[in-house]
Amino acid sequence: MAEEPKPVKAPAVMATAPWEGPVPDLLREHFGAAVLETSSYLEQPFAVLTLPAMVPALEMLQAEAGFDYLVDITAVDYPKRTPRFELVYILYSHGRNERIRLKAAVGLGEKPLSAVPVFLGANWLEREVYDMFGIEFSGHPDPRRILMPEEWTGFPLRKDYGIVEMDNRWVQANLGIESGQ
């Protein structure tokens, strides 16, 4: 296997390209300084916004650019960063056949606005983000946990939550065993 090329050392930051076109122009025109970055990586465009601009941006893109399908909402935990979390919204436009991502940083304890008034489908997706990361959405019509039991304490997808960690009090009270491990 001597002829196999040695892998090139990958850059330590995401090697993005600028995202140009009508959609980023529209975002900048409406939200100006609230648009922190418009880039693309692997031909997948994304924009970073300030948190207060997120739901208005979803609404604007739905009304003016035809992004009529909210594919997903999720979050990523970066414990060393402040603000700690990154919220990710994935949008798709049936008319344009384009998929974009909008991202915003969320601090611990900050309450982003719920997107349910714009997209009904955001309901369960935001509940899952709350369930797994503990990010509460203000104005959410049904702010409960969704996958974990309602009385569970802790947010499993946070980086400081161990892979074998669990709510022992809940396990003992409800399953009648000492520990799930």
Added chain:
Amino acid sequence: MTALDNTLDNNEMVLNMGPQHPSTHGVLRIVLKLDGERVKSTDCIIGYLHRGVEKIAENRTYVQFAPYVDRMDYLAAVSNGLGYCLAVEKLMNAVATPRAQAVRVILTELNRIASHLLWLGTHALDLGAITPLFYTLREREAVLKIFENYCGARLTTHAFRIGGLQYELYEGFEKEVEAFCGQFLPKVDEYEELLSGNRIWRERLRGVGIIDAETCKRYGVTGPVLRAAGLAWDLRKSQPYSGYEQYEFDVPTRSSGDTLDRYFVRLDEMRQSVRIIQQAVANIPAGPIMAKIAKVVKPPVGEAYVSIEAPKGELGYYIVSDGTTHPYRLRVRPPSFVNLQALGHMSKGALVADVVAIIGTIDIVLGEVDR
């Protein structure tokens, strides 16, 4: 869906359906608020099958995690695996070889047929038609046999590898697939004769659980449910992957968005899958089955979202890489989870017996809803 509303009128009652109920297709619990026989609101309680797949992913390498995705939608494990492999390949900027792509298409379409067959059999069973289940399981068996011959497993197949395929095709694969395709099309007509021509079946499903295309979009509903509402949107056409652009096929749609239309759409989809398989199997390119990728899967720092048209709708993987061998964050966008959310809309004002039909027609797999 205001589940927190615990007050009841004089003539209202609450009915608990599941989690141990055969028609909920797994451990789904629905709290129905009823006015007589009519459903006023529904509240889905899910998570009984939650295994923390996304957490597991962060603690495994990219290669180690691959078999886990089969356990989400275990009726369409091949599709799950394809989506995951494509997502990691995208991050690594790699593309599977033409031969691997063709085999992937064949197996994924066979899996779509298997998934739709099980759906058809159990959906009919829920509604009192017992016979179709025996026929659909018979045909599904032929598909599972092909999977078994190819990779040794029937359900959780782990058929693909990042960069291509693990196994070369076995002797007689093409013949077996062609034979299956040839005998399968008449079988679909047979199901049609059993069900489509049956007045009880038609009357039972017509006008039940209607959802229009606009509402589908607002809920993010995809897959056959969306197509039965009239929108011809299929990721295999709109954003082709794995070489789907080479094959000729139609995207079946219907217009009224009721349970009967979803049944017709899925039947037609099976026929289209056969078309794709026949084209692919007649022309499997020669060459290697694995692309040249590094022995250690270690994508550069970055992120990508890749989705495919799984039998149940858009299945997406959003992966954030920090340049190590483990994904920093892996999010699965499950079609069943998102589609199930529309249950409240579809069953509002319906009869309790229709809720059974509506759950069946959304075609959920709880392993994927709960992950």
